[in-house]
Amino acid sequence: MRSLLQHPSTLVVLKESVAMIEYGDSPCFFISILSEFGVTESWTRLFSIGPLSSVVEPIGVGKNGDIFYINDNEEVTRFDLNTEVIEEIGVKGRYRCCQMVIYNESVLPIEGIHSQLFS
């Protein structure tokens, strides 16, 4: 685990697992998953992605396992885990100032959703 923590990293939920994306010195992302809560040893480094050109910072993941990152042109870039296709999505994003989250539309109120769902 010690080696896992030497680089900047960000936690994400990737394909229904808590995962950690490490990045930093190398042009690769290292993906680890946590298989059991509370068990340090269950962090497993699964694979690395790359080398990718001009990775600055991962900012989020998509539903299909896409990994989004900022490149050195400040372009939000999508890496498709399945096809390994890389593309800029046409959105600018500054280093340390950009987040991407998965959003589903919902008209449910903030409070009282339980009574609406289960009554």
Add this chain to the structure above:
Amino acid sequence: MSAHDDHENVFLLYGEMFENSVKLDWPSPFEVDPEGIFIVGSIVNCILCLCQGNGRGDTTWIAQKVAMWNPSTEEFKVIPNGSFEHTILKTFPPGSVFEDLPVISTIVNIHGFGYDPITYDYKMIQYFGFFDDVEKHDPNDETLWQIYSLRNNSRRDLQVEMPNHFWNNWWQETGYAVYFNGMGCAIGGTVKIILGMRSWYHLT
């Protein structure tokens, strides 16, 4: 959906290749001065938790605005900062390191946002750091964790001792926590901690 503070905007991106982009309006508490807003952790039940401000302050006031927001309905709910003077006094009773200070310089970091599936309640986990020396960059070793319940509109102290290695130059980073199956996961510095909505685990 993305937020970045050069334009201080939030966009909804959709479509097969995210080719469609809609700029959303921030909820009204953030509209006046939309700077440095970040999304706390993950979206939970289609609700975003927004946080603005660096969280610096003292025992009576904190530069921080937090709200839950449903962009689809534009409903929002501001989470009051609450009164934490008594909490700080409890943490630092007379005779403690802070006794001689006229005010206790404080920072609050919102660490995680989640939903407790047992009590059907949104919860938010926050961390207090304290500065006993303004010359020093790092806060004191004393830490205080609290959990906020939307249902009760109240905070309670978490009886945990966790290190403050979360501290870093990038206050935005404290929002990088994820929500997963009733657990909130927080990350920072060289320590990883998973904060459950009902229990917690400490990973070193």
